[in-house]
Amino acid sequence: MQDEPRPNELVKAVADFLRDDIAPQISGHAGFKLRVAINALDLVTRQLTHAGDSDAEELQSLQLLLGVHGTLQGLNQDLAERIRQGDVDLATPGLREHLWQNTLAKLKVDQPNYAAYKRETE
Amino acid sequence: MSASSVAELLSRSVRAWCPGATGVADVQRLSGGASQETWSFDITHPDGAIGAILRRAPPGYGAAPGRAAGLDAEAVLMQLAHDTGVPSPKVLHVLQAADDLGIGFIMQRVAGETIPRKILRDDAYAAARPKLARQCGEILAGIHGLAADGLPPLRRMDAATEVADLQQEIDQFGWPRPVFELALRWLRDNDPGPSERVTLVHGDFRHGNLMIGADGVRAVLDWELAHLGDPMEDLGWICVNSWRFGGIDKPVGGFGTYDELFAGYEAASGIKVDADRVKFWEVMGTLRWGVMCVGMMQRFRLGPDHSMERAVIGRRSSETEIDLLRLLAPRRS
Numbered sequence: 472m473q474d475e476p477r478p479n480e481l482v483k484a485v486a487d488f489l490r491d492d493i494a495p496q497i498s499g500h501a502g503f504k505l506r507v508a509i510n511a512l513d514l515v516t517r518q519l520t521h522a523g524d525s526d527a528e529e530l531q532s533l534q535l536l537l538g539v540h541g542t543l544q545g546l547n548q549d550l551a552e553r554i555r556q557g558d559v560d561l562a563t564p565g566l567r568e569h570l571w572q573n574t575l576a577k578l579k580v581d582q583p584n585y586a587a588y589k590r591e592t593e
Numbered sequence: 594m595s596a597s598s599v600a601e602l603l604s605r606s607v608r609a610w611c612p613g614a615t616g617v618a619d620v621q622r623l624s625g626g627a628s629q630e631t632w633s634f635d636i637t638h639p640d641g642a643i644g645a646i647l648r649r650a651p652p653g654y655g656a657a658p659g660r661a662a663g664l665d666a667e668a669v670l671m672q673l674a675h676d677t678g679v680p681s682p683k684v685l686h687v688l689q690a691a692d693d694l695g696i697g698f699i700m701q702r703v704a705g706e707t708i709p710r711k712i713l714r715d716d717a718y719a720a721a722r723p724k725l726a727r728q729c730g731e732i733l734a735g736i737h738g739l740a741a742d743g744l745p746p747l748r749r750m751d752a753a754t755e756v757a758d759l760q761q762e763i764d765q766f767g768w769p770r771p772v773f774e775l776a777l778r779w780l781r782d783n784d785p786g787p788s789e790r791v792t793l794v795h796g797d798f799r800h801g802n803l804m805i806g807a808d809g810v811r812a813v814l815d816w817e818l819a820h821l822g823d824p825m826e827d828l829g830w831i832c833v834n835s836w837r838f839g840g841i842d843k844p845v846g847g848f849g850t851y852d853e854l855f856a857g858y859e860a861a862s863g864i865k866v867d868a869d870r871v872k873f874w875e876v877m878g879t880l881r882w883g884v885m886c887v888g889m890m891q892r893f894r895l896g897p898d899h900s901m902e903r904a905v906i907g908r909r910s911s912e913t914e915i916d917l918l919r920l921l922a923p924r925r926s
């Protein structure tokens with residue numbers, strides 16, 4: 472077991488340092504790239520904070536939907552193939568809810584400021 | 594190639610084809626990857642400087658990969674568009690072997706703005722914004738009306754081929770994307786079949802490729818994805834949510850409505866817009882952009898462009914997934 476602080480705490484501390492202390496001193500193209508870098512660190516912080524819970528929920532939802540057990544990636548592969556074959560579609564009970572739940576969980580990490588995400592969660 | 598050697602070659606080139614030109618000044622590289630470059634410069638002239646843009650593939654990068662029409666075709670299309678009144682920069686010179694600058698062309702530099710957030714929010718464009726959607730419809734009608742016999746050789750695209758291409762790209766991800774599969778399925782089930790009208794399609798008519806001023810659209814840029822196909826594709830592409838930049842209730846580029854776009858198109862062409870086809874291409878375009886985001890992330894992994902920007906764009910593919918769900922499987926009625 473690794474010691475504290477946890478990775479999300481460390482990454483957040485670095486992102487805050489860059490945002491508060493360094494960004495005000497940098498302009499132009501380097502300033503733009505620095506903002507991209509800070510956004511990437513913020514994304515990592517969100518993933519480290521939220522993904523454990525959403526992965527667990529997704530796994531449970533996939534097992535319920537497909538009626539089999541497996542890994543997150545394996546079950547997602549299975550679902551993708553069943554949709555492609557037409558074995559599962561929007562008439563399948565639970566599919567719509569599952570895709571929405573999982574997509575919202577992705578956006579919560581990837582782009583919580585995306586206008587369509589905000590609209591769907593307000 | 595360094596800016597100084599490009600400047601030297603440009604200086605020699607302009608004196609050969611621009612009467613009275615004495616050389617070039619203010620040569621700056623704007624953007625582009627290894628295979629295609631854009632440079633801005635001024636042609637110095639006793640009557641006053643002429644703003645110009647060089648688009649070129651450096652020597653050794655001539656072949657147009659995959660979907661690109663190629664710079665030679667791009668030059669012909671821009672010239673045709675300009676001559677028929679579509680807002681487009683005038684092509685000043687097509688590069689010759691003697692220029693030693695590779696393949697490409699030099700065009701007039703058009704003043705204006707391409708950055709979406711400025712166009713959608715700055716006061717300078719407040720008067721232009723309400724007119725833009727209709728204007729886009731009129732311009733697209735002009736592009737689709739270009740006579741087929743004058744066009745350079747272009748690839749022919751249709752919906753079924755596009756769906757097959759996307760399927761192939763998604764297969765190569767090695768990463769499951771259930772929402773993309775749902776969209777592919779919808780596209781297969783809702784393919785409206787071959788279009789009766791087959792025209793020139795710009796292929797990338799959206800923010801970033803539209804030079805906009807206080808008076809509206811001044812120039813349509815970047816014809817590199819031009820092809821022959823269903824003209825409704827261009828109308829669908831500009832409505833993809835990814836190009837609304839937050840203005841999600843204004844489907845046309847975040848500045849206008851479907852009705853305004855269609856009205857402009859119909860008034861200028863006399864041809865009725867097929868709204869179902871536009872919706873079909875909007876879904877296709879949303880998926881296409883999502884696939885492109887993942888593709889950029891893959892190129893980051895494989896190198897040589899190991900840039901942070903390419904890496905993070907992979908995390909924008911989920912934006913297109915929520916857009917696809919809103920289009921195909923809305924939660925609320």
